[in-house]
Amino acid sequence: MLEIVNYLAGFAILASVYAVLALGLNVHWGVTGLMNIGIAGFFALGAYTTALLTTPPPDPAKFEQFVFGGNLPGLFQRWGVGGDLWFLAGLAAAALVCALVALLIGLVTLRLREEYLAIVTLGIAETIRRVFLNESWLGNGSRGLYQIPKFLGNLAAPWLYDLLYAGVALALLLALFFIVERTLRSPWGRVLRAIREDEVTAAASGKNVFRFKLQAFVLGALIMGIGGGVYAHGFRFIDPFTFDPLLATFIVWVMLMVGGSGKSAGALLGALVIWGAWSGSQLLPGYLSNPNLRYLLLGVAMVLVLLLRPQGLLGRR
Amino acid sequence: MAGPRRSRWLLAGLVAASLGAAAALTAPELLVNGLLLGCALALGAVGLSAAYGILKFIHLAHGEFMTLGAYLALFFLMEVLPALGLDSAGLGLFTFGYALLLALPAAMAGASLAAVGLDWAVYGPLRRRSAAPIVMAMASLGVAFALRALVQMVWGNGIHQYPRASREFIQLPLDIRVPPDYLFLGAAAGIMALLLQVFLARTRIGRAMRATADNPVLARVSGINTEATIRWAWVVSAFLAAAAGVLLATANAQLRPELGWNLLIPLFAAAVLGGMGSIYGALTGALVVGVAMEVSTQWLNPSYKSAVAFGILLLCLLFRPGGLFGERE
Numbered sequence: 001m002l003e004i005v006n007y008l009a010g011f012a013i014l015a016s017v018y019a020v021l022a023l024g025l026n027v028h029w030g031v032t033g034l035m036n037i038g039i040a041g042f043f044a045l046g047a048y049t050t051a052l053l054t055t056p057p058p059d060p061a062k063f064e065q066f067v068f069g070g071n072l073p074g075l076f077q078r079w080g081v082g083g084d085l086w087f088l089a090g091l092a093a094a095a096l097v098c099a100l101v102a103l104l105i106g107l108v109t110l111r112l113r114e115e116y117l118a119i120v121t122l123g124i125a126e127t128i129r130r131v132f133l134n135e136s137w138l139g140n141g142s143r144g145l146y147q148i149p150k151f152l153g154n155l156a157a158p159w160l161y162d163l164l165y166a167g168v169a170l171a172l173l174l175a176l177f178f179i180v181e182r183t184l185r186s187p188w189g190r191v192l193r194a195i196r197e198d199e200v201t202a203a204a205s206g207k208n209v210f211r212f213k214l215q216a217f218v219l220g221a222l223i224m225g226i227g228g229g230v231y232a233h234g235f236r237f238i239d240p241f242t243f244d245p246l247l248a249t250f251i252v253w254v255m256l257m258v259g260g261s262g263k264s265a266g267a268l269l270g271a272l273v274i275w276g277a278w279s280g281s282q283l284l285p286g287y288l289s290n291p292n293l294r295y296l297l298l299g300v301a302m303v304l305v306l307l308l309r310p311q312g313l314l315g316r317r
Numbered sequence: 318m319a320g321p322r323r324s325r326w327l328l329a330g331l332v333a334a335s336l337g338a339a340a341a342l343t344a345p346e347l348l349v350n351g352l353l354l355g356c357a358l359a360l361g362a363v364g365l366s367a368a369y370g371i372l373k374f375i376h377l378a379h380g381e382f383m384t385l386g387a388y389l390a391l392f393f394l395m396e397v398l399p400a401l402g403l404d405s406a407g408l409g410l411f412t413f414g415y416a417l418l419l420a421l422p423a424a425m426a427g428a429s430l431a432a433v434g435l436d437w438a439v440y441g442p443l444r445r446r447s448a449a450p451i452v453m454a455m456a457s458l459g460v461a462f463a464l465r466a467l468v469q470m471v472w473g474n475g476i477h478q479y480p481r482a483s484r485e486f487i488q489l490p491l492d493i494r495v496p497p498d499y500l501f502l503g504a505a506a507g508i509m510a511l512l513l514q515v516f517l518a519r520t521r522i523g524r525a526m527r528a529t530a531d532n533p534v535l536a537r538v539s540g541i542n543t544e545a546t547i548r549w550a551w552v553v554s555a556f557l558a559a560a561a562g563v564l565l566a567t568a569n570a571q572l573r574p575e576l577g578w579n580l581l582i583p584l585f586a587a588a589v590l591g592g593m594g595s596i597y598g599a600l601t602g603a604l605v606v607g608v609a610m611e612v613s614t615q616w617l618n619p620s621y622k623s624a625v626a627f628g629i630l631l632l633c634l635l636f637r638p639g640g641l642f643g644e645r646e
Contacts, residue, residue: 035455123627123631131624299461302462306448306459
């Protein structure tokens with residue numbers, strides 16, 4: 001019984017993380033038409049930022065190679081701030097770092113032809129992964145960070161933590177969902193959609209296309225950074241291999257395309273459906289659970305959606 | 318017209334000369350190896366740039382064409398040719414045997430067949446629906462992951478090797494040591510570049526390709542069959558990509574499923590540096606990127622090679638987004 005509960009809790013945590021990433025991608029691609037294929041990069045930056053800020057300092061006895069662990073929970077305790085508020089500080093920092101990186105990328109690429117953003121995001125994700133792999137003083141190299149603290153760990157027995165955290169992740173996801181929905185329904189969101197549909201007309205009606213794109217790119221990246229942070233405290237272990245382009249970029253794209261690009265609800269539904277199919281097929285017997293077969297099906301799913309139902313499950317033409 | 322063009326060449330010359338000088342002074346061996354590896358990159362980048370010129374979208378599965386080509390060659394070298402009694406290794410100074418000279422064109426043909434098939438199944442239908450270029454790029458990302466998964470399903474996730482015999486490095490003046498297969502790589506790439514030049518300049522299809530790249534509407538109006546031209550563009554692009562894949566797998570003495578994906582950034586760096594869509598630009602860009610990647614290993618962890626290529630790409634986008642030879646943005 002407990003096993004099943006924990007399995008479902010783990011599923012819910014990951015599905016929520018993916019839903020947050022898909023929510024961010026929806027701001028980029030679905031609403032504004034920006035092709036970000038470096039989701040893994042923002043995911044990694046967010047996760048490493050909060051992980052490094054909250055992990056205890058390295059212990060020479062364990063031959064840990066990284067030099068900085070912020071130990072925010074300890075600091076907050078010393079400052080007399082209770083209630084595990086360090087968690088929100090970590091998430092805020094994760095969002096901030098991703099927003100800054102997105103700002104730099106956007107400044108370089110968003111004035112140019114749209115394809116350049118795709119190429120640059122692909123490159124930045126790969127570079128970030130290599131930096132965390134090679135610079136072991138930064139993030140403990142390939143051994144990764146494994147002492148990421150629990151959020152509200154005192155409230156639940158260790159075997160119930162996943163369940164508790166699944167609730168936290170879902171609550172955060174819903175909060176983000178409503179904030180993003182609200183934002184996208186505002187006049188600002190309408191301008192983004194206008195840019196996606198026809199950049200020239202948007203510019204002709206006096207909108208600064210570059211600036212709006214930049215804001216949308218930063219907003220989406222910030223959301224992805226929060227997704228990374230939520231992941232880090234849920235699994236409490238990250239290493240560079242976690243942020244492989246396949247499972248950290250491509251699957252999010254499939255989720256958004258299947259769910260319905262342009263709609264936040266589509267992002268949520270896609271995350272649930274695809275993550276359900278992905279983790280469900282792990283349980284299939286024999287060759288059916290072969291990861292390569294499942295990768296192939298993901299690729300085929302992506303192409304089929306584009307060919308047969310570009311609006312996804314929830315979208316309209 | 319003369320002004321910008323001259324300044325363009327001047328800039329390209331300056332970049333190449335300063336890079337070359339720095340490299341020659343610090344690491345002549347890395348310079349030579351970088352030029353030879355740049356030749357392989359050039360084959361890939363030329364195909365990528367030509368596909369962009371004619372199809373007008375960035376083809377993210379281009380690296381996978383390299384991987385597919387390299388694995389098809391593996392299939393011919395390990396299964397088909399030995400069954401015909403044609404297995405060999407160690408031809409003259411090279412580690413590979415004459416079997417590779419048979420497997421190389423076979424792999425190139427196989428990869429271009431796959432490319433034409435993909436155009437028929439995926440890119441063609443999207444094109445006829447006049448999908449946005451960025452949607453085509455998305456589809457190509459799906460194709461990339463599907464191809465990679467297919468390769469891993471058939472050949473596994475591990476490392477493979479073509480049949481090889483061990484050979485001494487070649488000693489050049491200035492204490493430069495070069496693996497013999499690198500020389501083959503350079504020579505084969507050079508021959509293919511020459512053949513491509515003849516194809517583009519002399520044949521009807523080649524001229525149609527250049528015309529379509531220049532101005533698709535005008536090309537169609539003047540009676541060029543754009544669909545046929547596009548099919549030929551796929552053939553040429555996959556041909557060159559597969560050749561690059563096989564030559565790299567030979568020169569590196571190993572073959573992994575990530576071969577092509579890991580080269581995607583260097584390929585784009587080369588193509589953007591040369592000006593997306595420009596064939597000669599991509600050639601030059603690839604040599605610059607290849608040398609920079611190799612020479613950087615003098616100071617940097619070799620794992621950062623693709624980051625070095627990415628740095629070049631960023632600098633190029635910052636200061637000359639149209640590339641050295643392309644049109645101004």
